[in-house]
Amino acid sequence: MNTQLTQSARPATRRRIVALDVIRGFALCGILLVNLPPMLQLGAVDAHGDPLAFYRFYEDFVQNRFFPIFSFLFGIGFGLMWLTASKRSPRPRLALLRRFLFLAVIGLLHQFLQPGEALLPYALAGIVVLLPSTWIPVRLLAPIASVIGSVLLIVGILTGGGLALIPGLFLLGFAISWSGFLHSVLRHPGRLALVGAGAVVISVIGFAVTDYVTRQVNQWINAGLGIAMALTYIVVVLMLLRTPAEAVLRRALSPLGRMALSNYVGATILIIAVRTFLPDLSRFDSQGGYAAGLVVCLGILVLQVVVSSLWLRRFGQGPLEKLWRNVTWGSERISRQPQEFTRMTSS
Secondary structure, three states: OOOHHHOOOOOOOOOHHHHHHHHHHHHHHHHHHHHHHHOOOOOOOOOOOOOOOHHHHHHHHHOOOOHHEEEEHHHHHHHHHHHHHHHOOOHHHHHHHHHHHHHHHHHHHHHHOOOOOHHHHHHHHHHHHHHHHOOOHHHHHHHHHHHHHHHHHHHHHHHHHHHHHHHHHHHHHHHHHHHHHHHHHHHHHHHHHHHHHHHHHHHHHHHEEEEEEEHHHOOHHHHHHHHHHHHHHHHHHHHHHOOOOOOHHHHHHHHHHHOOHHHHHHHHHHHHHHHHHHHOOOHHOOOOOHHHHHHHHHHHHHEEEEEEHHHHHHHHOOHHHHHHHHHHHHOOOOOOOHHHHHHHOOO
């Protein structure tokens, strides 16, 4: 296995699954693209009432494509945390309950800045879905969570996607991390390529047999394509990590992923600042402000990569991640938790 996918260049005590950080950072980039248009109130149609080209691209390749990745990773992070916490903490469920309650508070406050954001639903789904699943007998946890997660995911797709996808993706991520399947996939690029090829085929067929209007009217089609394309994106990133592009991806995306919570909230604050000084991006281009919005996104991401890299070099963990960790473990001895656990599960 490519050891660079599973550990950083730091000492062995800092071992971590770098691939998860990179994918999380990649998903964060996409989520910024998703959140910026509604926050800046960008239009969807031109003067003739036809969908803007940028908007169509946004709906087909961005919207509902990165949110599933982040949700799936959240489930994986929970599984990795539970795997270690159940062995090392005398009250693991209480610790994880505190973790979700803290996330709920952050999400509730974040709602005032960005109505409809995902942190609060994540916290609620974690309490209602993930915590109860830890009572499943250990030997049956992976298969039962996989079956229930698959059923819930199908229901979420059929109901149009969005927040309805969270429970299913959470459980599937939990099952995969708990079963050890995650490490198995990372060790076998051939399996990754096969999964990616299947996702690509589904995506291509979906676009070939539907048009833009059909996909928007029948949101279950869009939601299904979103899952297939999200899986495609994940596999593409993982395969690129096995090429010379790995060094660039790790340097650019890993800091974003390690400080995902801080960067997610920070991006909202930066977008609000942009909206204050540039309330009408549509005057900068002929695409309803979407081209200008891409420039804004790029600027925010570059800033966050630089700041995250410098911050992690100095402190080792993001500010909200540090607070989240302290709230999770309370008065328990955090030093007992190995670095692999405390750092790779910051999602």
